[in-house]
Amino acid sequence: xxxxNPPSRPQQIRTFLxxxxxxxxxxxxxxxxxxxxxxxxxxxxxxxxYFANAEPLLFIPLLEPKDHLPQGVRVRTYPWGDIxxxxxxxxxxxxxxxxxxxxxxxxxxxxxxxxxxxxxxxxNSAENPPxxxxxxxxxxxxxxxxxxxxxxxxxxxxxxxxEVDCIRLVNKVANIGxxxxxxxxxxxxxxxxxxxxxxxxxxRQIGHDGIFYSRGWAMVQSGPNxxxxxxxxxxxxxxxxNGDLVLIELATCVNGYWSDLTRxxxxxxxxxxxxxxxxxxxxxxxxxxxxVGPAVTAALVDSLARNKIAAQGFDKYFTHHTGHxxxxxxxxxxxxxxxxxxxxxxxxxxxxxxxGAYIPGRYGARIEDNVLVTEDxxxxxxxxxxxxx
Amino acid sequence: xxxxNPPSRPQQIRTFLxxxxxxxxxxxxxxxxxxxxxxxxxxxxxxxxYFANAEPLLFIPLLEPKDHLPQGVRVRTYPWGDIxxxxxxxxxxxxxxxxxxxxxxxxxxxxxxxxxxxxxxxxNSAENPPxxxxxxxxxxxxxxxxxxxxxxxxxxxxxxxxEVDCIRLVNKVANIGxxxxxxxxxxxxxxxxxxxxxxxxxxRQIGHDGIFYSRGWAMVQSGPNxxxxxxxxxxxxxxxxNGDLVLIELATCVNGYWSDLTRxxxxxxxxxxxxxxxxxxxxxxxxxxxxVGPAVTAALVDSLARNKIAAQGFDKYFTHHTGHxxxxxxxxxxxxxxxxxxxxxxxxxxxxxxxGAYIPGRYGARIEDNVLVTEDxxxxxxxxxxxxx
Numbered sequence: 001x002x003x004x005n006p007p008s009r010p011q012q013i014r015t016f017l018x019x020x021x022x023x024x025x026x027x028x029x030x031x032x033x034x035x036x037x038x039x040x041x042x043x044x045x046x047x048x049x050y051f052a053n054a055e056p057l058l059f060i061p062l063l064e065p066k067d068h069l070p071q072g073v074r075v076r077t078y079p080w081g082d083i084x085x086x087x088x089x090x091x092x093x094x095x096x097x098x099x100x101x102x103x104x105x106x107x108x109x110x111x112x113x114x115x116x117x118x119x120x121x122x123x124n125s126a127e128n129p130p131x132x133x134x135x136x137x138x139x140x141x142x143x144x145x146x147x148x149x150x151x152x153x154x155x156x157x158x159x160x161x162x163e164v165d166c167i168r169l170v171n172k173v174a175n176i177g178x179x180x181x182x183x184x185x186x187x188x189x190x191x192x193x194x195x196x197x198x199x200x201x202x203x204r205q206i207g208h209d210g211i212f213y214s215r216g217w218a219m220v221q222s223g224p225n226x227x228x229x230x231x232x233x234x235x236x237x238x239x240x241x242n243g244d245l246v247l248i249e250l251a252t253c254v255n256g257y258w259s260d261l262t263r264x265x266x267x268x269x270x271x272x273x274x275x276x277x278x279x280x281x282x283x284x285x286x287x288x289x290x291x292v293g294p295a296v297t298a299a300l301v302d303s304l305a306r307n308k309i310a311a312q313g314f315d316k317y318f319t320h321h322t323g324h325x326x327x328x329x330x331x332x333x334x335x336x337x338x339x340x341x342x343x344x345x346x347x348x349x350x351x352x353x354x355x356g357a358y359i360p361g362r363y364g365a366r367i368e369d370n371v372l373v374t375e376d377x378x379x380x381x382x383x384x385x386x387x388x389x
Numbered sequence: 390x391x392x393x394n395p396p397s398r399p400q401q402i403r404t405f406l407x408x409x410x411x412x413x414x415x416x417x418x419x420x421x422x423x424x425x426x427x428x429x430x431x432x433x434x435x436x437x438x439y440f441a442n443a444e445p446l447l448f449i450p451l452l453e454p455k456d457h458l459p460q461g462v463r464v465r466t467y468p469w470g471d472i473x474x475x476x477x478x479x480x481x482x483x484x485x486x487x488x489x490x491x492x493x494x495x496x497x498x499x500x501x502x503x504x505x506x507x508x509x510x511x512x513n514s515a516e517n518p519p520x521x522x523x524x525x526x527x528x529x530x531x532x533x534x535x536x537x538x539x540x541x542x543x544x545x546x547x548x549x550x551x552e553v554d555c556i557r558l559v560n561k562v563a564n565i566g567x568x569x570x571x572x573x574x575x576x577x578x579x580x581x582x583x584x585x586x587x588x589x590x591x592x593r594q595i596g597h598d599g600i601f602y603s604r605g606w607a608m609v610q611s612g613p614n615x616x617x618x619x620x621x622x623x624x625x626x627x628x629x630x631n632g633d634l635v636l637i638e639l640a641t642c643v644n645g646y647w648s649d650l651t652r653x654x655x656x657x658x659x660x661x662x663x664x665x666x667x668x669x670x671x672x673x674x675x676x677x678x679x680x681v682g683p684a685v686t687a688a689l690v691d692s693l694a695r696n697k698i699a700a701q702g703f704d705k706y707f708t709h710h711t712g713h714x715x716x717x718x719x720x721x722x723x724x725x726x727x728x729x730x731x732x733x734x735x736x737x738x739x740x741x742x743x744x745g746a747y748i749p750g751r752y753g754a755r756i757e758d759n760v761l762v763t764e765d766x767x768x769x770x771x772x773x774x775x776x777x778x
Contacts, residue, residue: 042621063620082709083728116505117521123623126606126640126719128517132506192595192603200589206581207626214581217515231452232431234512237596251515320471330515339472 005375006158006348009036016155017052020148023105025050026096026112026141028134029119030256033058035156035328038166039070040213040256044122044129047092047137048073049099057099059092068212068255089133097140111148112141120253120329123213153333157325158348164372164381166257167327167350169209171370171381174252174259177202177216178384181248185267188239191220194246195235202252210255217251221364226264229366230319230358242268245278245363251330260326260352261382262368277314277357278365284308284355285367288322288337292353292371292378298323298341305355306339317357317364326352326370349373350381394764395547395737398425405544406441409537412494414439415485415501415530417523418508419645422447424545424717427555428459429602429645433511433518436481436526437462438488446488448481457601457644478522486529500537501530509642509718512602542722546714547737553761553770555646556716556739558598560759560770563641563648566591566605567773570637574656577628580609583637584624591641599644606640610753615653618755619708619747631657634667634752640719649715649741650771651757666703666746667754673697673744674756677711677726681742681760681767687712687730694744695728706746706753715741715759738762739770 006012013036017025025036027048033039036050039058046060056073062080069075078092079085100110116131159167177198184194195218202216219233223244233249240246244267252259264278288305302322309318323337327350335343337351345351351373356366369382395401402425406414414425416437422428425439428447435449445462451469458464467481468474489499505520548556566587573583584607591605608622612633622638629635633656641648653667677694691711698707712726716739724732726740734740740762745755758771 042623065617065621065623084708115521115524116517117519119517121510121517124606124608124621126642128505128508128510130506132504135504190593190596193593196589196592199592200585203585203588203624204579204582206624207579212625213623217513219513228454232454232513234431234454234602235592235595236601253515319473 006160006346009160009163012155012158013050014052016151020111020151021109022111022143022148023052023103023109024100025152026110026137028129028131029113029116030122030129031120031328032113034120034256037070037073038256039073040068040123042123044124045133047096049096051103054103059095061088089136093136093140096137100140107140107142109143110141111144111152112137113144113149113152114138118329118331120256120258125215156328156332157334158346159327159350160348163257163327164348164350166255167259167370168381169211170252170254170257170259171383173202173205173211173214173254174216174250174261175382175384176205177218177250177252178248178261178263181218181220181263182265185240185246185265187242187267190237190239191222191225191235192237194240194248195220198248198250205254212255214254215252219249220246222246222267224361224363226364227358227360227362229364230317230356240267243271243274245270245274245365247364247366258327258330259370259382260330260368261370262354262366263384264365264367274363277359277363280309280312280314281355281357281365282367285353285369288353288355289369289371289378289380292345292351292373294345294347294373294375296345298335298337298343298345299339301345301353302337302339302341305353309355309357314357317359318355319358320356322355323352326350345373347373347375395549395735398549398552401544401547402439403441405540409500409540410498411500411532411537412441412492412498413489414541415499415526417518417520418502418505419511419518420509420718421502423509423645426459426462427645428462429457429512431512433513434522436485438485440492443492448484450477478525482525485526489529496529496531498532499530500533500541501526502533502538502541503527507718507720509645509647514604545717545721546723547735548716548739549737552646552716553737553739555644556648556759557770558600559641559643559646559648560772562591562594562600562603562643563605563639563650564771564773565594566607566639566641567637567650567652570607570609570652571654574629574635574654576631576656579626579628580611580614580624581626583629583635584609587637587639594643601644603643604641608638609635611635611656613750613752615753616747616749616751618753619745629656632660632663634659634663634754636753636755646716647719648759648771649719649757650759651743651755652773653754653756663752666748666752669698669701669703670744670746670754671756674742674758677742677744678758678760678767678769681734681740681762683734683736683762683764685734687724687726687732687734688728690734690742691726691728691730694742698744698746703746706748707744708747709745711744712741715739734762736762736764
């Protein structure tokens, strides 16, 4: 097991606040709460004050479960609406304002992201958080600007060893899902039935290994549908046939941490051209994974995959990036593994490596792993026991 | 099968636009697209111009699936990002601006909701829509104000017959899920395993009955965990035991339409006090359902359930509303079925009826159906074939 030694999470956050002359950050988006404290909310309406010079203070609604609250954080409850309290948010707002005032912190010294754009879902993931409530806080947090928000996004890039362990656990669960994918590749089974089986085994992991939340989003595309795998991912009612390529795109969230994996596999014997495409994509993906390491540019990693695919004249069918950051979200912010991208990989970064090629109207293939950059190379976090060597 | 005769959807929208002196509404939130046109986006970045005096115009990203586009709507594609186009949103913005200009429509004549608060997810539901792009449109749509947004939210209230049919279909699928719930109530099975089984059979319905998207969020709470069912819903690794009450909260989305159901059921023989609580809640729920009809106040329906529970001295354990609107979202906007709420039910409205009682530290129960208000009474949309009479 490899180790990474980026600065501790509190140290990274303090440096960010100092560089942006902020004395506090107000966070409420589920991915921000996980990144800042390891806490995944149930309801999506918790607010954290992350002070530059004091222990973080988390306000949770009275209805929130109390059994997975974060360590090293002060916790207060605020009322919930409905029968007993008509306006819980004004009480919450007043409590946050009071805390900032007691610390002598002015609004221009507080940063915040108001929008839930590209955030993750809380545990009750059937519903978006009501971020209208977040706009109330703008009067307390006017210190955000493009520079500070970019600096905040950069905090997602370098995962600490503890966070890497959480992301190892997601990948372990995702791999249980991928084994169910392999096991269900039988003629006559529908794409949706395969996806349902994968999501089901992921969900069943709750209660094991300290897992209190585990959910997968599996999207399975077979035969000609796999040719659309570079455009969109979804599962239809199409039933698998012998000779199909079948692509699974699998997002998994465990306790608030994410993995993003793809496998492509055959049903029965493949026609030779489809088998060649799958071999090409597999080899391109391995080449790019092998190239991942500290101080390597994203452009170089991209080219390792793209050049192999181009050598067969298939680069016009490889229509997307080779990878992106992952871990606090299905797609973390940060630079892409992309042509001409000069950014360099650093220890603690976790990126997807996911080249693909999609022949219109025929079939497509993509292989995707999640790869940790270590001090001296890389570690593939997504070991899949059913992978063929 | 009952019928409802509210004004047609286009007529309701035209009336709304006229009353608010708007010549167009810009929509992008998944629930708004479904309500306005029946279209559920895959990616969450489609934009609809709903004109007061012209056919609606829908802009979809090039990557969007084309096989479930809505009827009666003009459709245009705009480029996608990544390899081929660095900034698709500026192209989209210019195209929308051009259309509004061609129609001579000024920004103050266009309304829009910018925030994704409480919206639903697109088909790729592992990720929130990037609504940062929506703020670009504020320069084109300054006609929104509190009154017009409230008027827009009121459009969710009266479902047309066609929409009711879509919501019937969701309930049919949800009921397949609830049968799996009943079938899995065995000692030794974990809450998460029951929930996974329910979600799985719901997911497997894709490809049947015109269903292109079907997803459930099942939250199962058993034994003492059911006592928390009035605070939050989730599934843990706890294993069912004989004598448990088991509560399932089930959100289901089919093709963009939603149902919201709850059942509480025993594992084996219940202790008499738990059996009495379940009977009390069941009777209270039936009484409220029976009271649903046109011109009935929400307060009256609420009281039918709450008074029955209060008669046993348990009203302090019934801590939430009796119901809410449902259909375009897990929780549609609109008045609650709540004490002292004077709003009246109208034909075409679909509300949940979901009284519950939760004895702290011991157990809880809730029963929830989705009930359509008809011209002459009501129709329960959520027939559950495993229900005991």
